[in-house]
Amino acid sequence: MSTIYDFTVTDIDGRKISTEQYRGRTLLIVNAASKYLTSVLPGKMGRRIKWNFTKFLMGPYGSPVQRYAPADRPLKIIPDIEELLGVQ
DSSP states (O other), rough: OOOOOGGGETTTSSSSEEGGGTTSSEEEEEEEEOHHHHSOOOOOOOOOOOSSSSSSETTTOOOOOOOOEETTTTTHHHHHHHHHTTTO
């Protein structure tokens, strides 16, 4: 099974970067219209991603942990991120 580290993404400046550099870190990926992520964590629309701001929380081993809808506010995600980081 592949992980997020097997992919190359385009950063905010249009450069291609390897996600390998984030190995071992918890990531929040936004607007990732990826077949890999949607096949592992289908949402209310199945494997489709609603227009903008679908978010995927990635664990430190490169696997998606949770999917959030575009309308989910960042504050809703904080407890899940803190749990992955071991923050009490």
